[in-house]
Amino acid sequence: MDTLPRLEQTIAARRGAAPGTSYVASLHARGLPAIAQKVGEEATEAVIAALTGSREAVVGEAADLLFHLLVMLGARDVSLAHVMAELDRREGTSGIAEKAARKDA
Numbered sequence: 288m289d290t291l292p293r294l295e296q297t298i299a300a301r302r303g304a305a306p307g308t309s310y311v312a313s314l315h316a317r318g319l320p321a322i323a324q325k326v327g328e329e330a331t332e333a334v335i336a337a338l339t340g341s342r343e344a345v346v347g348e349a350a351d352l353l354f355h356l357l358v359m360l361g362a363r364d365v366s367l368a369h370v371m372a373e374l375d376r377r378e379g380t381s382g383i384a385e386k387a388a389r390k391d392a
């Protein structure tokens with residue numbers, strides 16, 4: 288199985304663990320606002336790495352961001368497949384056209 292779907296399953300399986308034994312469970316115990324804040328922090332760290340860090344730093348921060356994004360999606364009961372389907376829907380459409388469609392919505 289691909290890495291992200293596998294990680295999504297691991298995250299779902301760890302949600303109910305004892306917070307002392309699992310980082311995923313400890314995040315869930317802190318609630319959605321804390322999870323969302325963590326995504327924001329990791330996004331900022333990824334941006335800083337992209338602007339000033341080494342390639343390894345960019346890889347590490349991107350991995351942290353993707354992981355925390357999956358935790359947040361799970362907390363909102365949104366599947367990775369649902370997000371992938373949205374990206375598939377956009378495939379072949381121009382980004383400019385998508386931007387215009389969003390303005391009209």
Ligand SMILES: N=c1c2ncn([C@@H]3O[C@H](COP(=O)(O)OP(=O)(O)OP(=O)(O)O)[C@@H](O)[C@H]3O)c2ncn1[C@@H]1O[C@H](COP(=O)(O)O)[C@@H](O)[C@H]1O
Nearest residue numbers: 294297298301304308309310311312313325350351354355
């Ligand atoms: N991919 C990850 C992963 N990436 C990053 N992290 C954790 O994310 C945290 C983010 O680190 P920071 O430096 O921002 O800060 P921190 O001070 O440790 O965290 P906070 O207390 O601020 O939340 C670190 O503790 C990392 O260990 C991860 N923790 C878990 N996973 C995956 O999730 C699985 C389940 O993990 P557990 O829930 O711990 O069993 C693991 O097997 C991995 O596959």
